[in-house]
Amino acid sequence: MKSRTLFPINIPPLRERPEDIPLLVNFFANKYAQQMKRRIESVPRETMTALTNYHWPGNVRELQNLVERGVILSRGPSLDIPLARLENSSRNNHANGSTTLEGVERDHILRVLSESRWVIGGPKGAAAKLGLNRTTLNNRMRKLGITRPRPA
Numbered sequence: 001m002k003s004r005t006l007f008p009i010n011i012p013p014l015r016e017r018p019e020d021i022p023l024l025v026n027f028f029a030n031k032y033a034q035q036m037k038r039r040i041e042s043v044p045r046e047t048m049t050a051l052t053n054y055h056w057p058g059n060v061r062e063l064q065n066l067v068e069r070g071v072i073l074s075r076g077p078s079l080d081i082p083l084a085r086l087e088n089s090s091r092n093n094h095a096n097g098s099t100t101l102e103g104v105e106r107d108h109i110l111r112v113l114s115e116s117r118w119v120i121g122g123p124k125g126a127a128a129k130l131g132l133n134r135t136t137l138n139n140r141m142r143k144l145g146i147t148r149p150r151p152a
Contacts, residue, residue, distance in 0.1 A: 013056065013059055014056040014059045014060050014063060015054075015055050015056045015057075018052045018053075021048075021051055021052045021063065022043075022048055022052065024060065024063055024064075024067075025043055025048065025051055025063070025067055025079075026043070028063070028064050028067035028068065029043065029067055029070070029071060029079050032067065032068045032071040032072075033071050036071060036072070038071060038074065039077050040071060040074060040077060040078070040079050041077040041078070042077065042078050042079070043078070043079045044078055044079070046083075047079065047081050047083060050081075050083045050086055051063070051066075051081070051086075054086050057100065057101070057104075066081060066082075066086075067079070067081065069081070069082065070082070102144065105140070105144065106144045106145075106146065108130075109126070109130065109137070109140065109141065109144065109146060110146060112126045112129050112130055113126045113146070115129070116129060118148050120134055120137055120138065121134040
């Protein structure tokens with residue numbers, strides 16, 4: 001059997017490659033427009049500016065999903081992307097300081113735990129509100145370093 005040599009390829013995240021965003025937007029818009037038998041001829045300048053300036057915590061896949069949604073929502077030849085979704089996401093990330101998936105997950109779990117007064121199990125507990133089993137929530141809390149605060 002032949003041995004194969006693998007070469008790792010490091011690709012920087014999308015937020016570090018803003019010059020790639022217009023190319024990717026056009027590629028995905030054309031791809032989904034063809035699949036859906038629609039005509040997308042242009043992307044408004046303010047849309048492209050907003051997409052280029054966005055931080056892209058979900059990287060290329062997030063951009064791809066947003067463009068696909070835009071093609072679905074577009075009623076004419078101009079790509080109509082719901083920019084309010086980007087602004088809200090950006091505001092939320094800056095408000096709690098988290099931009100990584102793990103950080104956002106941690107913040108969300110902490111918020112739900114706080115709302116449920118740190119009750120984890122039961123029908124009104126945090127696990128139920130998060131749609132998780134109690135043991136799954138306990139494992140995630142352990143993994144994310146979440147511990148119950150000591151009473152003051």
